[in-house]
Amino acid sequence: xxxxxxxxxxxxxxxxxxxxxxxxxxxxxxxxxxxxxxxxxxxxxxxxxxxxxxxxxxxxxxxxxxxxxxxxxxxxxxxxxxxxxxxxxxxxxxxxxxxxxxxxxxxxxxxxxxxxxxxxxxxxxxxxxxxxxxxxxxxxxxxxxxxxxxxxxxxxxxxxxxxxxxxxxxxxxxxxxxxxxxxxxxxxxxxxxxxxxxxxxxxxxxxxxxxxxxxxxxxxxxxxxxxxxxxxxxxxxxxxxxxxxxxxxxxxxxxxxxxxxxxxxxxxxxxxxxxxxxxxxxxxxxxxxxxxxxxxxxxxxxxxxxxxxxxxxxxxxxxxxxxxxxxxxxxxxxxxxxxxxxxxxxxxxxxxxxxxxxxxxxxxxxxxxxxxxxxxxxxxxxxxxxxxxxxxxxxxxxxxxxxxxxxxxxxxxxxxxxxxxxxxxxxxxxxxxxxxxxxxxxxxxxxxxxxxxxxxxxxxxxxxxxxxxxxxxxxxxxxxxxxxxxxxxxxxxxxxxxxxxxxxxxxxxxxxxxxxxxxxxxxxxxxxxxxxxxxxxxxxxxxxxxxxxxxxxxxxxxxxxxxxxxxxxxxxxxxxxxxxxxxxxx
Numbered sequence: 157x158x159x160x161x162x163x164x165x166x167x168x169x170x171x172x173x174x175x176x177x178x179x180x181x182x183x184x185x186x187x188x189x190x191x192x193x194x195x196x197x198x199x200x201x202x203x204x205x206x207x208x209x210x211x212x213x214x215x216x217x218x219x220x221x222x223x224x225x226x227x228x229x230x231x232x233x234x235x236x237x238x239x240x241x242x243x244x245x246x247x248x249x250x251x252x253x254x255x256x257x258x259x260x261x262x263x264x265x266x267x268x269x270x271x272x273x274x275x276x277x278x279x280x281x282x283x284x285x286x287x288x289x290x291x292x293x294x295x296x297x298x299x300x301x302x303x304x305x306x307x308x309x310x311x312x313x314x315x316x317x318x319x320x321x322x323x324x325x326x327x328x329x330x331x332x333x334x335x336x337x338x339x340x341x342x343x344x345x346x347x348x349x350x351x352x353x354x355x356x357x358x359x360x361x362x363x364x365x366x367x368x369x370x371x372x373x374x375x376x377x378x379x380x381x382x383x384x385x386x387x388x389x390x391x392x393x394x395x396x397x398x399x400x401x402x403x404x405x406x407x408x409x410x411x412x413x414x415x416x417x418x419x420x421x422x423x424x425x426x427x428x429x430x431x432x433x434x435x436x437x438x439x440x441x442x443x444x445x446x447x448x449x450x451x452x453x454x455x456x457x458x459x460x461x462x463x464x465x466x467x468x469x470x471x472x473x474x475x476x477x478x479x480x481x482x483x484x485x486x487x488x489x490x491x492x493x494x495x496x497x498x499x500x501x502x503x504x505x506x507x508x509x510x511x512x513x514x515x516x517x518x519x520x521x522x523x524x525x526x527x528x529x530x531x532x533x534x535x536x537x538x539x540x541x542x543x544x545x546x547x548x549x550x551x552x553x554x555x556x557x558x559x560x561x562x563x564x565x566x567x568x569x570x571x572x573x574x575x576x577x578x579x580x581x582x583x584x585x586x587x588x589x590x591x592x593x594x595x596x597x598x599x600x601x602x603x604x605x606x607x608x609x610x611x612x613x614x615x616x617x618x619x620x621x622x623x624x625x626x627x628x629x630x631x632x633x634x635x636x637x638x639x640x641x642x643x644x645x646x647x648x649x650x651x652x653x654x655x656x657x658x659x660x661x662x663x664x665x666x667x668x669x670x671x672x673x674x675x676x677x678x679x680x681x682x683x684x685x686x687x688x689x690x691x692x693x694x695x696x697x698x699x700x701x702x703x704x705x706x707x708x709x710x711x712x713x714x715x716x717x718x719x720x721x722x723x724x725x726x727x728x729x730x731x732x733x734x735x736x737x738x739x740x741x742x
Contacts, residue, residue, distance in 0.1 A: 177329035187357040196308045200291035203230040203306045219245035233307040265292040269303045327381030416497030424462045436497045438477045464493035579621035583732045590649045593629035606645035618658040618729040620709040631698035632662045639666030657728035669717035678703040
């Protein structure tokens with residue numbers, strides 16, 4: 157029996173189409189399964205990294221809660237095992253089932269993680285009889301070695317791969333029949349569509365970028381095939397985008413941290429470095445995976461960083477580029493190390509200032525206390541003549557007053573520097589405050605023949621704290637009265653304006669200040685003539701208080717002097733403007 161050539165050709169073509177469809181089904185199933193398993197592996201890698209961070213950050217919480225939270229966040233099954241491979245927590249099991257004997261069976265990936273930090277496997281779980289893609293990593297929980305394992309069920313992956321394969325097979329079969337019946341043009345369209353699907357699946361199988369979307373063909377079956385391939389592509393892109401987003405968020409967090417952060421590889425190469433660390437180390441561009449020794453020039457710091465990858469912890473204070481840096485290192489559990497750099501320059505400066513302040517204050521308090529004690533011991537002598545007794549009593553009284561003034565000034569200065577005091581913002585006439593402060597000194601000044609004058613009264617009203625301005629004038633007047641000559645002393649207050657501020661200059665014709673001492677006169681306890689200042693009751697804190705009061709009100713203070721020709725202290729206070737925030741009329 158002979159078969160017609162057309163029928164034979166048709167039968168051969170149909171058989172070829174069926175064979176090609178079956179082959180396409182097998183290839184598609186293999187490629188789709190491989191791509192999905194590769195994607196599952198990448199998802200588990202990201203999940204184990206998140207699990208390790210969450211486990212370290214959740215000390216003190218029950219492991220069941222940690223496993224449940226991770227399962228909810230990642231969508232995977234989460235299990236935690238101890239060093240003996242006993243199950244401690246499982247997101248799919250209740251706490252009551254954890255002691256079952258089956259839960260202590262040998263687990264290849266758990267055993268591998270205990271030996272090699274990270275391990276993967278694909279097998280059937282004895283806990284529920286389902287096949288999983290497992291990834292486990294070793295961590296530490298409350299000082300003990302534990303293994304956290306993430307499981308992705310294999311069944312959905314295989315089902316999805318089978319669906320893709322069926323769609324591919326059906327599409328190829330339909331395409332083959334259409335090729336037999338359609339024109340060469342239709343055959344070209346089918347071939348092109350299949351080629352696009354093949355390229356997409358090949359790229360997915362190879363783990364490369366999926367590339368452009370597959371264009372939908374006018375043939376329904378090919379359109380379904382392309383749509384399925386595009387869905388696989390979209391799911392892959394979504395997962396990649398999620399991982400990329402998490403990576404970018406971590407990079408942004410490192411960039412915004414004020415402290416310097418570095419991550420080193422196991423061979424002391426720079427894996428990550430944030431801008432703050434580059435600034436503290438004085439470097440600009442850092443090539444990827446550059447040896448830390450080629451970036452850090454300080455030999456002590458370089459030795460610490462190179463040793464940090466083998467030493468559990470390290471700490472060092474080093475001076476780089478005029479800044480004091482505190483460097484702390486910690487070796488990572490998976491190799492490499494993390495380095496923290498903190499700028500402690502200002503902290504060390506404040507510690508030095510505080511130490512100097514305590515030493516100076518102790519010295520200043522000790523002097524009057526020593527005089528008071530010696531005078532008091534002398535006064536108790538019954539044989540002491542009355543005139544000497546009176547002299548010692550006057551010395552006790554004078555040093556007591558001096559001690560009281562010193563304590564008052566120390567309390568005021570501490571209150572200003574600590575931020576406990578906030579200046580008021582009221583409308584005030586500077587000339588009236590100057591005259592009020594002078595009246596407190598007027599009696600003593602009149603006895604010494606000191607002239608006082610205010611120039612430029614009414615030049616402008618200031619916005620500031622009236623009590624603070626009063627104290628500024630009082631301290632400046634007391635300083636001037638100590639040094640102006642007897643019988644011909646003169647103190648002048650000149651009020652003007654400049655750049656939105658009321659500017660006040662207090663000038664005297666006293667002994668003046670040497671040029672070398674001018675930059676330091678606003679320091680605490682600094683005296684140009686220490687013996688004379690102490691003799692006349694000075695505490696050495698008056699100008700330091702003036703500086704803090706002026707700066708707190710938004711002004712500036714400066715000093716000009718010529719040795720032997722007098723001194724001018726100039727300070728400024730903001731102008732009063734109607735409607736200024738916080739301003740109130742007096």
